[in-house]
Amino acid sequence: MTVGAVPIRAEQSAAPRVHLVAGTAGLVLWSVFLAVEGRGLAAGWLGNPVVLTAVHLAALAWATTVAMGAAYQLLPVALGAPAPLTSLGYLSFACFYPGSWLLAGGFWSGLPQLLALGGALITVGVYVFAAAVLTGVAGVRRWTPSAAFLTAAVVYLAGAVTWGLTMALDLNFGFWPLQLSRDLGFHLLLALGGWFTLLIIGVSYTLLPMFFLSDRAAGRTAWSVFALLNVGLIGLAVAIWLGSPAARVAAVAVVWLGLVLWLWDLQAILGRRRRRGRDVPLRHAVAGALAMTLAVTWALGMLAGLLPAGGREVLAAGYLFLVGGVSSTIMGHLYRVAPFLIWVSRYAPRVGRGPVPLVRQLLREGWQEPAFWAFGLGVVGALAGLVSAAAGLLAAGLILQAVGAVLFGGNILAAFAPRRG
Amino acid sequence: MTQEVLDNRGLAPPEPMQRTLAKLGELVPDTALVILNDREPVPLYAELERRGYAHAAEELPDGAWRVTIRRP
Numbered sequence: 001m002t003v004g005a006v007p008i009r010a011e012q013s014a015a016p017r018v019h020l021v022a023g024t025a026g027l028v029l030w031s032v033f034l035a036v037e038g039r040g041l042a043a044g045w046l047g048n049p050v051v052l053t054a055v056h057l058a059a060l061a062w063a064t065t066v067a068m069g070a071a072y073q074l075l076p077v078a079l080g081a082p083a084p085l086t087s088l089g090y091l092s093f094a095c096f097y098p099g100s101w102l103l104a105g106g107f108w109s110g111l112p113q114l115l116a117l118g119g120a121l122i123t124v125g126v127y128v129f130a131a132a133v134l135t136g137v138a139g140v141r142r143w144t145p146s147a148a149f150l151t152a153a154v155v156y157l158a159g160a161v162t163w164g165l166t167m168a169l170d171l172n173f174g175f176w177p178l179q180l181s182r183d184l185g186f187h188l189l190l191a192l193g194g195w196f197t198l199l200i201i202g203v204s205y206t207l208l209p210m211f212f213l214s215d216r217a218a219g220r221t222a223w224s225v226f227a228l229l230n231v232g233l234i235g236l237a238v239a240i241w242l243g244s245p246a247a248r249v250a251a252v253a254v255v256w257l258g259l260v261l262w263l264w265d266l267q268a269i270l271g272r273r274r275r276r277g278r279d280v281p282l283r284h285a286v287a288g289a290l291a292m293t294l295a296v297t298w299a300l301g302m303l304a305g306l307l308p309a310g311g312r313e314v315l316a317a318g319y320l321f322l323v324g325g326v327s328s329t330i331m332g333h334l335y336r337v338a339p340f341l342i343w344v345s346r347y348a349p350r351v352g353r354g355p356v357p358l359v360r361q362l363l364r365e366g367w368q369e370p371a372f373w374a375f376g377l378g379v380v381g382a383l384a385g386l387v388s389a390a391a392g393l394l395a396a397g398l399i400l401q402a403v404g405a406v407l408f409g410g411n412i413l414a415a416f417a418p419r420r421g
Numbered sequence: 422m423t424q425e426v427l428d429n430r431g432l433a434p435p436e437p438m439q440r441t442l443a444k445l446g447e448l449v450p451d452t453a454l455v456i457l458n459d460r461e462p463v464p465l466y467a468e469l470e471r472r473g474y475a476h477a478a479e480e481l482p483d484g485a486w487r488v489t490i491r492r493p
Contacts, residue, residue: 076463210460213433217484275433343435348468351439352446359435 015089017345017416019069020338022097024412026061027327030054031405038382038398039391044311046180051315052107055322059191060100060122063326064157067199068092068129070337071150075136078206079147088132096125103168112171119161119168126161130154145222149202152230156194163187185240192318193233193255196326197292201225201262203333208266208285211336213274221265228258245303252300259293280368284332287376292325316386323401324379331375331408338412339363346419367411375404422491426455429462430485438465445474445490453491461486 040050099121106114232254381397
C-alpha cells in the first residue's frame with residue numbers, strides 16, 4: 001500500500017536481464033565485425049554495406065536492445081509510475097532482436113527481402129515496447145524532466161523504425177517517391193537526434209544523481225534542455241522537408257545549444273556528488289556526453305560550410321556520435337545497472353538469511369580500466385584513420401575498440417552467468 | 422505496535438535495500454520498520470511482497486521517502 005500516491009509495484013521479470021545479455025553480446029559481435037571488415041569503411045558511407053550493417057547492429061542489436069531492457073526495469077524509478085507491462089518485454093524482444101540481425105544480414109547480403117522482414121519485426125518489437133512504456137507513462141504521478149525525455153525518446157524511436165521500414169519496403173515494392181537525402185535525413189534525425197539523444201539525457205538526469213549521490217535534482221535547466229532539443233529537432237525536420245540549408249544550420253544550432261546546456265547541467269550535478277573520485281562508469285558517462293556534443297558541433301560546422309563535409313568527414317562525425325558518444329555512455333551506465341539488477345534478482349532474496357556479496361564484487365574491477373582505455377583509444381584511432389584516410393590507423397583503432405568491447409562484454413556477461421552458492 | 426527507524430539517506434543502490442532486508446530479519450514481533458530513503462525504493466516492494474510484508478510509502482516535503490513496513 002502506498003499512502004498519498006498511486007501504488008507502485010515493481011515486477012520481477014527476467015525480460016530486462018535477457019535484453020541486457022543479448023545487447024551486450026550484440027556489442028561484442030558488432031565490434032568484432034567492424035574490426036574484421038573495417039577496411040570497407042574507406043569506400044564511403046552512402047550505400048556501403050559495411051557501414052549500413054555496422055550502424056544498424058550498433059544502433060539496434062546493441063544500444064537499443066540494452067536501452068529497452070533497462071527501461072523495462074528502471075522506468076518505475078525514473079518516472080515514478082507503475083512498472084510497464086514487463087510481460088510484453090518477452091514479445092518485444094522476440095520480435096526486435098532477431099529482426100535487428102535479419103536487417104543487418106539484409107544490408108550485408110543486399111537482399112531487400114531480408115531488409116523488409118527484419119524491418120517489419122523491428123517495427124513490431126518497437127511498437128510493443130512503446131505500448132508497454134506508454135502504459136507506464138499513463139500512470140505518472142508528477143512529470144519530471146526524465147519522464148518527459150524518456151516519453152519523447154520512445155515516440156521518436158517509433159518514428160525512426162516506421163520511417164526505416166518505409167524505406168525498406170520501398171526497395172521491395174517501389175511505392176514511395178524516395179529522395180535519399182531527405183528520407184535518410186528524417187531517419188537519422190529521428191534515430192540519433194530523437195531516440196538516442198533524448199534517451200541518454202533523460203537517463204542521465206535519473207541515474208547519475210542516484211548512483212553518484214548528487215543532491216542536485218533535474219530542474220528548470222533540464223526543462224530548458226528538453227525544449228531546445230525538441231524545438232531544434234522539429235525545426236530540422238521542417239528544414240529537411242523544405243530543403244533549406246540556412247534553416248538546417250539554424251535548427252542544428254538550437255540542438256547544439258541544448259547539448260551545451262545539458263553539459264553545463266551535468267557538470268553541476270556531478271560537481272555536487274557525494275561519491276567522489278572518477279571511476280570508470282563516471283568517465284564513460286563524461287566521455288560519452290563530450291563526444292556527442294563534439295559530434296554535433298562538427299556537424300554544425302559542416303552544415304555551415306566552415307568545415308570540410310566530404311563522405312569521410314560525415315562518416316567520422318557519425319562514428320563519433322554513435323560509438324564515442326552513445327556506446328560509451330551506455331557502457332558506463334551498464335556498469336551500474338547490470339550488477340544492480342543481478343544483485344536484486346539473485347541476492348536480495350537471500351539477505352537476512354545468509355551471506356550475500358557486495359554489488360561491486362559482481363564485476364571484475366580489474367578489467368574496467370583496460371576496457372575503458374582500449375575502447376576509448378580505439379575510437380580516437382579509428383576517427384583519426386577515417387579523417388586522414390590512413391587505412392592502417394583505422395584498422396588498428398577498430399581492433400583496439402573491439403578489444404575494449406570484448407573486455408567490457410566479457411565482464412558484464414560473466415556477471416550474468418549462473419553461479420553456484 | 423512499536424516502530425524502529427532506519428535512515429538510508431545518502432546511500433547508493435542497492436545498499437538501502439540490503440540494509441532494510443537485513444534489518445527486517447532482526448525485528449522483534451509487533452514492531453514496524455520505518456525506513457527513510459532518498460528515492461522511492463521501488464525494487465524493494467517486490468521483495469517485501471515475496472516475504473509477506475505490507476508497506477505504506479509517502480513522499481516527504483524534501484523529496485525523500487518514508488516507508489513503513491510491517492507484517493499484515
